[in-house]
Amino acid sequence: MQKKYLMTPGPTSVPSEVLLAQARPMVHHRTPDFNKVVRDCVEGLKYVFQTEQSDVLIFAASGTGGMESAVVNCFSAGDKVLVSYNGKFGQRMEQIAKVYGLDTTVLEYGWQQVVDPADIAGFLKENPDTKGVIVTQSETSSGVLNDVEAVGRIVKDYPECVLIVDSITGIGAVDCKTDEWGLDVVMTGSQKGLMLPPGLAAVTVSPKAWKAYERSTLPKYYFDWKKYKKNLEQDTTPFTPAVSLMIGLAEAIKLMREEGIENIIARHARLAEACRKGCEALGLELFAPAEGRGNAVTPVWVPEGIDGKKLVSTMKNKHGVTIAGGQDDYAGRIFRVGHLGYFGDFDIIITLAALEMTLFELGYAFEPGTGIKAAEHVLLGK
Amino acid sequence: MQKKYLMTPGPTSVPSEVLLAQARPMVHHRTPDFNKVVRDCVEGLKYVFQTEQSDVLIFAASGTGGMESAVVNCFSAGDKVLVSYNGKFGQRMEQIAKVYGLDTTVLEYGWQQVVDPADIAGFLKENPDTKGVIVTQSETSSGVLNDVEAVGRIVKDYPECVLIVDSITGIGAVDCKTDEWGLDVVMTGSQKGLMLPPGLAAVTVSPKAWKAYERSTLPKYYFDWKKYKKNLEQDTTPFTPAVSLMIGLAEAIKLMREEGIENIIARHARLAEACRKGCEALGLELFAPAEGRGNAVTPVWVPEGIDGKKLVSTMKNKHGVTIAGGQDDYAGRIFRVGHLGYFGDFDIIITLAALEMTLFELGYAFEPGTGIKAAEHVLLGK
Numbered sequence: 001m002q003k004k005y006l007m008t009p010g011p012t013s014v015p016s017e018v019l020l021a022q023a024r025p026m027v028h029h030r031t032p033d034f035n036k037v038v039r040d041c042v043e044g045l046k047y048v049f050q051t052e053q054s055d056v057l058i059f060a061a062s063g064t065g066g067m068e069s070a071v072v073n074c075f076s077a078g079d080k081v082l083v084s085y086n087g088k089f090g091q092r093m094e095q096i097a098k099v100y101g102l103d104t105t106v107l108e109y110g111w112q113q114v115v116d117p118a119d120i121a122g123f124l125k126e127n128p129d130t131k132g133v134i135v136t137q138s139e140t141s142s143g144v145l146n147d148v149e150a151v152g153r154i155v156k157d158y159p160e161c162v163l164i165v166d167s168i169t170g171i172g173a174v175d176c177k178t179d180e181w182g183l184d185v186v187m188t189g190s191q192k193g194l195m196l197p198p199g200l201a202a203v204t205v206s207p208k209a210w211k212a213y214e215r216s217t218l219p220k221y222y223f224d225w226k227k228y229k230k231n232l233e234q235d236t237t238p239f240t241p242a243v244s245l246m247i248g249l250a251e252a253i254k255l256m257r258e259e260g261i262e263n264i265i266a267r268h269a270r271l272a273e274a275c276r277k278g279c280e281a282l283g284l285e286l287f288a289p290a291e292g293r294g295n296a297v298t299p300v301w302v303p304e305g306i307d308g309k310k311l312v313s314t315m316k317n318k319h320g321v322t323i324a325g326g327q328d329d330y331a332g333r334i335f336r337v338g339h340l341g342y343f344g345d346f347d348i349i350i351t352l353a354a355l356e357m358t359l360f361e362l363g364y365a366f367e368p369g370t371g372i373k374a375a376e377h378v379l380l381g382k
Numbered sequence: 383m384q385k386k387y388l389m390t391p392g393p394t395s396v397p398s399e400v401l402l403a404q405a406r407p408m409v410h411h412r413t414p415d416f417n418k419v420v421r422d423c424v425e426g427l428k429y430v431f432q433t434e435q436s437d438v439l440i441f442a443a444s445g446t447g448g449m450e451s452a453v454v455n456c457f458s459a460g461d462k463v464l465v466s467y468n469g470k471f472g473q474r475m476e477q478i479a480k481v482y483g484l485d486t487t488v489l490e491y492g493w494q495q496v497v498d499p500a501d502i503a504g505f506l507k508e509n510p511d512t513k514g515v516i517v518t519q520s521e522t523s524s525g526v527l528n529d530v531e532a533v534g535r536i537v538k539d540y541p542e543c544v545l546i547v548d549s550i551t552g553i554g555a556v557d558c559k560t561d562e563w564g565l566d567v568v569m570t571g572s573q574k575g576l577m578l579p580p581g582l583a584a585v586t587v588s589p590k591a592w593k594a595y596e597r598s599t600l601p602k603y604y605f606d607w608k609k610y611k612k613n614l615e616q617d618t619t620p621f622t623p624a625v626s627l628m629i630g631l632a633e634a635i636k637l638m639r640e641e642g643i644e645n646i647i648a649r650h651a652r653l654a655e656a657c658r659k660g661c662e663a664l665g666l667e668l669f670a671p672a673e674g675r676g677n678a679v680t681p682v683w684v685p686e687g688i689d690g691k692k693l694v695s696t697m698k699n700k701h702g703v704t705i706a707g708g709q710d711d712y713a714g715r716i717f718r719v720g721h722l723g724y725f726g727d728f729d730i731i732i733t734l735a736a737l738e739m740t741l742f743e744l745g746y747a748f749e750p751g752t753g754i755k756a757a758e759h760v761l762l763g764k
Contacts, residue, residue: 001641001649003726023405259383267383319727344385345701349735349754350728357758369755372731376739376750 002320007351009140009169009297009324009338011191011198014248018195021251022244029243035235037250042232044253045202048171048194048261049186051178054204057228058249060242063168063189066201068096069223070134070164070185074209076217077101079131082123084108084115086146087139088327093166097134100218111142111330114292117150124158131212132162138170138294141327143287143336145174145294152182162212168192171202172256173268173296173340184209190245192296193264195252195341199245205229268295271339271348274378278352279337281374282359282366287334296340299326301333306362308332314358321354345379384702389733391522391551391679391706391720393573393580396630400577403633404626411625417617419632424614426635427584430553430576430643431568433560436586439610440631442624445550445571448583450478451605452516452546452567456591458599459483461513464505466490466497468528469521470709475548479516482600493524493712496674499532506540513594514544520552520676523709525669525718527556527676534564544594550574553584554638555650555678555722566591572627574678575646577634577723581627587611650677653721653730656760660734661719663756664741664748669716678722681708683715688744690714696740703736727761 006013027034038058045056059065071093075081083094084107097104105127107119115135124130133155137148148165155163162184167176171186172193178186183206190200205213205225213225227238256264272295276286279300287299302308309332312325326334337351352371360368388395409416420440427438441447453475457463465476466489479486487509489501497517506512515537519530530547537545544566549558553568554575560568565588572582587595587607595607609620638646654677658668661682669681684690691714694707708716719733734753742750 001637001646001724001726003724003728005728020405023402255383264383321728342383342385344383346385346387346703346728346732346735349731353728353731353735353754353758356754357762360758360762360764367755368758369751369753371751372735372738372754373749373751376735376742380739380742382742 005321005347005350007321007323007338007347009192009336009340010189012195012338012341012343014197015195015252015255015342017255018248018251022248024247026243029241030236034243037246038232038235038237038241040250040253041246044250044257048253048256049178049204050176050180050261051204053179054206055229055232057203057205057225057232058237058241058246059201059203059223059228060199060239061201062198063187063201064092065223066187066189066203067093067166069201069203069225070187071096071100071102072216072218072220072223073225074132074162074164074185074212074216075100075102076215078103080105080127080129081132081134082107082120082130083134084120085136085139086113086115086142086144087111087136088141089166089168090136090139093134093136111144112287112289114144114289115146117147117154120151121154124154124161128158130158130161132164134164135166137165137167137176138174138296140169140297143294143297143299144289145292148183149177149181156182159208162209169296169340170294172264174294175265178204190249193341194249195255196245196248199242200249265295268339268343270378271295271343271345272298274345274348274375275337275339275351277378278348278371278375282356282371297336297338299334299336302335303364306359306364308335311335311358311362314361315354319354319357321351323351348375348379387703387729387732389703389705389720389729391574391718391722392571394577394720394723394725396579397577397634397637397724399637400630400633404630406629408625411623412618416625419628420614420617420619420623422632422635423628426632426639430635430638431560431586432558432562432643433586435561436588437611437614439585439587439607439614440619440623440628441583441585441605442581442621443583444580445569445583446474447605448569448571448585449475449548451583451585451607452569453478453482453484454598454600454602454605455607456514456544456546456567456594456598457482457484458597460485462487462509462511463514463516464489464502464512465516466502467518467521468495468497468524468526469493469518470523471548471550472518472521475516493526494669494671496526496671497528499529499536502533503536506536506543510540512540512543514546516546517548519547519549519558520556520678522551522679525676525679525681526671527674530565531559531563538564541590544591551678551722552676554646556676557647560586572631575723576631577637578627578630581624582631647677650721650725652760653677653725653727654680656727656730656757657719657721657733659760660730660753660757664738664753679718679720681716681718684717685746688741688746690717693717693740693744696743697736701736701739703733705733730757730761
């Protein structure tokens with residue numbers, strides 16, 4: 001018997017309360033009972049996204065569907081957009097923008113750099129006809145946190161330019177004040193901070209984004225925002241929703257409201273700090289730069305002389321602890337610990353203990369127990 | 383949000399597979415489908431109890447019900463029995479025997495002593511008309527493991543004396559070879575090594591115990607073994623069984639067969655050793671004597687100057703980790719860590735990390751991380 005632990009940046013583990021809610025008998029979605037579920041989900045997501053002025057639309061789709069919906073609902077072919085990224089998932093927005101024929105400029109940073117808002121400001125000054133700025137808040141592949149608040153301050157001076165934020169790995173882990181920071185479109189996926197299985201994408205749409213929608217001529221049907229907004233007025237959805245996931249979401253939101261969004265973010269910050277300090281105490285080097293480390297995932301360099309793929313596979317096969325490896329150029333060179341969503345103190349302890357035991361077996365020279373000690377101090381606040 | 387961890391010697395945590403099996407729609411117990419459940423449970427328990435010659439009877443009752451059933455089915459008022467114990471639960475057998483008017487002699491040991499089989503041999507030599515010897519294999523209150531194999535060798539020379547073994551906290555955690563060791567009646571409860579919620583008691587009955595049954599004149603109805611045996615021939619029960627618990631038991635047994643009983647016991651031995659070594663590395667003193675430490679629960683002395691009740695309550699309230707305190711004379715003086723049933727490596731790590739953080743907060747002088755380090759070495763076998 002081996003217990004399994006999922007310590008990846010999505011899918012993340014799901015609370016029993018949510019799993020059991022999803023196991024309830026199927027209900028029809030065109031019923032007053034399910035209308036209440038839709039209402040609870042939407043109101044709850046507004047709370048989580050910290051928005052009153054934006055609509056929140058929910059799609060039966062993965063996060064990528066939410067990303068695509070932003071492009072097809074805000075733009076027309078030939079529109080000038082600026083995509084800035086520092087990792088694999090930011091790059092996906094470039095691909096989507098190009099597929100739809102947008103006039104796409106890319107600000108590409110290294111995976112260990114943060115997006116510099118000054119570069120965005122510079123571009124907009126030279127290109128005041130830009131229709132959209134697209135940025136990733138919390139990059140899953142690199143663990144880098146970008147300052148979308150600063151980008152918001154810049155973009156808000158351009159009334160016809162919308163700011164689109166991929167916060168798929170951000171929402172529920174790092175602070176994201178949608179209204180206050182002037183974020184027009186923010187999206188997340190269910191298998192992250194929302195503590196659900198994958199299958200839902202949630203997207204916020206600000207009044208400014210609705211104006212962009214009115215101008216947009218790109219073809220859209222399943223992801224047509226207006227259809228969802230119109231149906232939401234009757235607490236329903238234009239197409240068959242993912243019923244069980246929505247019921248699970250209503251339950252997850254109940255848990256999130258009980259804890260409070262500020263406390264949730266503070267918990268993630270604490271766990272991320274414990275993970276970082278634990279890894280550093282083992283003599284490991286963090287991948288993300290000090291000026292931009294998110295709370296959702298901690299990427300760490302595989303130490304010299306250790307086989308990175310073997311490290312990840314030993315954690316999983318011998319100890320039952322699944323973490324993520326590096327992607328693209330960093331495959332085998334970094335490993336990534338997720339601490340996002342339904343995570344508590346002892347998930348960090350488990351991961352560090354599994355890491356210590358794995359490093360010990362792979363012949364890495366260090367003092368076992370030191371990673372745990374450092375984490376315990378952070379967790380105790382002492 | 384605080385995750386909860388149950389590290390007590392019963393109830394113990396229940397695998398998701400078993401919880402979900404219990405959540406299946408209710409079925410009627412007089413049906414072929416449920417007959418199969420009964421059959422699977424009985425065959426599976428024979429495997430777990432390592433018996434072919436004994437019947438295994440299952441009661442909708444707690445472990446105490448199983449204990450009482452042994453007394454009322456094996457004896458008559460005035461029968462001479464020897465009860466030996468070294469803890470709170472062994473004492474309960476004395477109380478039951480006395481309630482039913484048995485001529486009860488007690489061999490009482492301190493909670494930190496093992497039962498000495500030579501004392502039992504001596505008593506039987508002087509009292510060859512003894513009808514029963516009652517002993518606890520794994521004492522929950524003291525963590526002491528008694529050598530029931532040695533007692534079996536002694537009692538088997540007395541053809542009219544049955545050996546009754548309370549293995550409520552033993553089965554599935556320590557080796558218990560019912561047939562090979564000549565144990566006539568062995569009992570367990572569902573909320574221990576069987577990885578279920580409380581509510582079922584399982585009792586083995588050897589051919590020798592059936593002979594005792596034939597002689598027994600004590601009144602019995604709900605716990606009348608013969609009723610259960612007769613119904614088992616039709617794969618059913620005399621009274622309404624605890625349907626969900628039985629369905630859960632069939633599932634738990636599937637998991638136990640997959641792992642294999644020898645591996646299950648070896649896992650428990652390994653986890654107990656990791657727990658003990660972890661505690662000792664923190665400078666704590668183990669309660670149970672070196673010659674009789676079980677795999678199910680590790681009682682530990684609360685160190686000088688630390689409030690034992692506060693230790694347990696801090697673990698629970700601040701860290702979400704429930705361990706047990708001491709009982710009777712040892713309340714506040716020892717704490718007990720359960721590692722019984724659905725337990726893996728990281729449950730020991732969690733418990734030790736919570737213990738380290740708690741001791742740190744309570745001002746105990748030690749080096750955080752050292753307990754984990756010692757446990758990691760045991761878990762790695764290095």
